[in-house]
Amino acid sequence: DTGVSQDPRHKITKRGQNVTFRCDPISEHNRLYWYRQTLGQGPEFLTYFQNEAQLEKSRLLSDRFSAERPKGSFSTLEIQRTEQGDSAMYLCASSKRTSGGYLQETQYFGPGTRLLVL
Amino acid sequence: GEDVEQSLFLSVREGDSSVINCTYTDSSSTYLYWYKQEPGAGLQLLTYIFSNMDMKQDQRLTVLLNKKDKHLSLRIADTQTGDSAIYFCAESNQAGTALIFGKGTTLSVSS
Helix, strand or coil: CCCCEEECCEEEECCCCCEEEEEECCCCCCEEEEEEECCCCCCEEEEEEECCEEEEECCCCCCCEEEECCCCCCEEEEECCCCHHHCEEEEEEEECCCCCCCCCCCCEECCCEEEEEC | CCCEEECCEEEEECCCCEEEEEEECCCCCCEEEEEEECCCCCEEEEEEEECCCCEEEECCEEEEEECCCCEEEEEECCCCHHHCEEEEEEEECCCCCCEEECCCEEEEEEC
16 A cells, blocks of 8 residues: 655745645545644644545635645645745645544655745 | 644653653544654654553553543653654544644654
8 A cells, every 4th residue: 555645745936936736645545634844843734625525724724725636536735826934844644534433534644745935 | 722732852862761741632532643753754653542541552662641631652662763753742633633733852862
């Protein structure tokens, strides 16, 4: 079973440009999550999908951010009009919703995309 | 709201045991997690514990949970230089969807 993959691993862009990141979850994982991690901090939740439906968005996800998961498989995260404050590691995770007693949904993380906005 | 706190640094000598501590706020969290992050990499799941357990052991790792005090610890026995990394404690949010992470504990292992 291959892990979560993300592309690109690194991205350098100029302020004001748009960027798009891709995440491929573990196959058969129906939930997909995006997190942002800045230097010296733990990851912060941005949004998550169950299949193709975006079910929750954090207040961190400004109008310049949009995420999609059109066929319930891979997901894209787009940042429009990037700002220097968007510089961070963007992490994707996936999980499989299980049932029977208590729900246990371990999130497995990808390697991240490191964004630097100049 | 939910919050997770960890001490920021721990330094140990190779072969010693390491104990990383964490406190959390949401008593409804069903599972609590420990993740490891090496420089420039994503997060690797180390272990998790169900909230009705007091202890879980997995090879060199021992997790202790004090639900009354909302305190979680990770003990690494026979710490190796390869264990040097940042360790994150995480709890689920109230909806059981997002994970709430602490700021991470940087473990430095000297030989």
